[in-house]
Amino acid sequence: MTVTIDLAGRTALVTGSTQGIGAAIATGLARAGARVAVNGRTAATVKRAADALRTDVPGADVVEIDADVASDEGAARTLELLPTVDILINNLGIFGPTPALEISDDEWRRYFEVNVLAGVRLTRAYLPAMIQRGWGRVQYIASDSAVAIPAEMIHYGVSKTALLGVSRGFAKTAAGTGVTVNSVLAGPTxxxxxxxxxxxxxxxxxxxxxxxxxxxxxxxxxxxxxxxIEPEEIANMVTYLASPLASATTGAAVRVDGGYVDAIVP
Incomplete structure (x- = not known):
């Protein structure tokens, strides 16, 4: 049996996709035939990443979205440039070590604005049309830190834990519609x-x-x-979950963590 992932005719937005895991995901989706929107905060970095993607995947249909999707203004610009998507990959995230007792209220808020609310805002914007069309894919790139909270950056870990609840909740919102919503737990990459x-x-x-x-x-x-873990290995899972082959996987926290989390489920 041959397994083929065909995303031709689908449009995907990958937030924070100018480098690292996001860039690998954008490449994976483009190779599967999707029209891919590359996103970053500046036009220069987005153009550089988009040009690299076009080189890696000749003939790829690439859209450039220079917008800070963690802000209301950036989200509005994204929706203006790309009113409709079939596949939304909420990859944007920040991390950094800070002793637990030194994390300020402002820093907590910043982590939730970027790591959680950016994805919530875009999901709220794009999900209704997916439901109306009867097909769509929403994914949140979480982390092993969502389950194994790191002592040196609990604000990061807790923000990723929140994504597990967010994805499960939106999956219930889309129940029975042909739209799936999942989170991906990425390990040390x-x-x-x-x-x-x-x-x-x-x-x-x-x-x-x-x-x-x-x-x-x-x-x-x-x-x-x-x-x-290589970024492409995470991208492989994301590309599969974005495909029709994963039609029965929704509301899940799928692990690509190399067995880092010492648990049977998820």
Missing amino acids: HTEGIEDFVSDLVGEGVPWDHAQREFMRLHRPQSLLQRL
Whole structure:
């Protein structure tokens, strides 16, 4: 049996997709035939990412959305440039370590504005038309930190926990309509800057394959994969969930965490 993911004729918006996991997701969806909107805060970064996508996927139909979707103004601009989507990937997110007792109210609010409300706002805008058409896909890129709250950045972890509830709630809103809503729990991932971070902890000059395994063994021992996840591996799951093949998966928290979360469910 051959498994083919065909998203031809579908339009997808991937927020925060100028680099890292978001860029990999945009590429995966484009390879499956979708028209893909690349999003970032500045026109220059969006153009650079869009041009890279067109190079990676010749003939790709790419839309450039330079807007800060974490703001009311940015969301409004996005809707103006792209009034309708079939696939909404809420990937935008921020993270950073801060001692728990030093996280200010303003910082808590910022994390919820960016990591939670940006996706809620766009879902609220795009979901009704999906329901009316009888087909659509909404996904939230969460994290293993949603379940295994990191002591060094609980504001990040809690914001990702909120996404699990948000996606489950919107899935109930779309029940029986042909629209699915899911969250994806991404584990420790090989994104920009991580190699320098790993070298600082493991030591410079160590071959990358060995360095990342040592990093995982010493600093992320919960991982069963024992290596960093590549962004494309997360994109593979997102692309599948965006396809007709995943029509029976909704209201779920799907793990691409390399076994990091020590639990059977989710």
